[in-house]
Amino acid sequence: MAKARAESQQYMASSAAAAEESDKSKSDAEKDAATTPIKKTSAAASAESETNTGNQQKAAQAQQEAQRQAAIKEQAAAKKLADSKKEADAKKQADAAAEKKQAAAEAAKNEPPKSPSDYQVKRGDGLIKLARQYNMPVEVLAQANDLSPSTSLQLGQNITIPSRKQVERLAREAAAAEQAREDKRQKEEALAKKSADAKREAQQKLSEARKEVKETDAKGSFGVQVALANDQAKADELAKKFKSAGYQVKTSPTSRGVRVIVGPERGKVAALALKDKINSDPKVSTTSAWVLYWR
Numbered sequence: 001m002a003k004a005r006a007e008s009q010q011y012m013a014s015s016a017a018a019a020e021e022s023d024k025s026k027s028d029a030e031k032d033a034a035t036t037p038i039k040k041t042s043a044a045a046s047a048e049s050e051t052n053t054g055n056q057q058k059a060a061q062a063q064q065e066a067q068r069q070a071a072i073k074e075q076a077a078a079k080k081l082a083d084s085k086k087e088a089d090a091k092k093q094a095d096a097a098a099e100k101k102q103a104a105a106e107a108a109k110n111e112p113p114k115s116p117s118d119y120q121v122k123r124g125d126g127l128i129k130l131a132r133q134y135n136m137p138v139e140v141l142a143q144a145n146d147l148s149p150s151t152s153l154q155l156g157q158n159i160t161i162p163s164r165k166q167v168e169r170l171a172r173e174a175a176a177a178e179q180a181r182e183d184k185r186q187k188e189e190a191l192a193k194k195s196a197d198a199k200r201e202a203q204q205k206l207s208e209a210r211k212e213v214k215e216t217d218a219k220g221s222f223g224v225q226v227a228l229a230n231d232q233a234k235a236d237e238l239a240k241k242f243k244s245a246g247y248q249v250k251t252s253p254t255s256r257g258v259r260v261i262v263g264p265e266r267g268k269v270a271a272l273a274l275k276d277k278i279n280s281d282p283k284v285s286t287t288s289a290w291v292l293y294w295r
Helices: 002-110 127-133 138-144 164-211 232-244 268-279
Strands: 117-120 158-161 221-229 249-254 257-266 290-294
Touching: 127 138, 138 158, 138 164, 164 268, 221 232, 221 249, 221 268, 232 249, 232 257, 257 268, 257 290, 268 290
Parallel strands: none
Antiparallel strands: 117 158, 221 257, 221 290, 249 257
């Protein structure tokens, strides 16, 4: 009986231990089940982060590569443009050099000969045509042949084509002659203007003197002697010249010759003004007129 009770107690102890062990196993299993999702979630996040980082790196690398390719293209385009411009400039310079060379060749063809040459005039030839043909001024070609630039050439006429050095010399002489003619023209114009001004001023003074004859002037009439001719024929010739210039003229024989007198004028002041007008008149060309008493 005691033995049976002991076995029964031992059995109950074993059952309790087994139940406790089962409960412990179950609790551990539940703990493991609760921990496993946490571990799985952390790993997934880590993997996703690594994936995102990789993608960002790839995108950055792709962007850098695109920028590099764009820079390469831009450099290539700039180089192509520079090469094109350089090529165009070289072509432009080459064309200019060729044009200059051609112009020089054409000019050399038309340059005057190195030495004088004879030329026989053909049908249709003229000084202007030949001057253009030999590239020289028509005045130079005419001067080399003692001709006027407007001279017409005759068929078969022989003329001289001056050499290059002669053309240069004749051109200088022609330019100097033209300058001399221009200087002479300007001088003549200045003298004519001065003479015209003097004549106008003298005429004005004469008009004023005629209007303002005073009682204090010398009595009688006065004339202006403009010449003393050797004979009557010469006196008449001089008188004709003064009459054509608009003056009233008389001649008066004397023991020393025949006087040519312009006038008369009432009063000496008016006669003096008339004398100044005559001396400044280019139509009569005299500067030795003087006043005398008119009888």
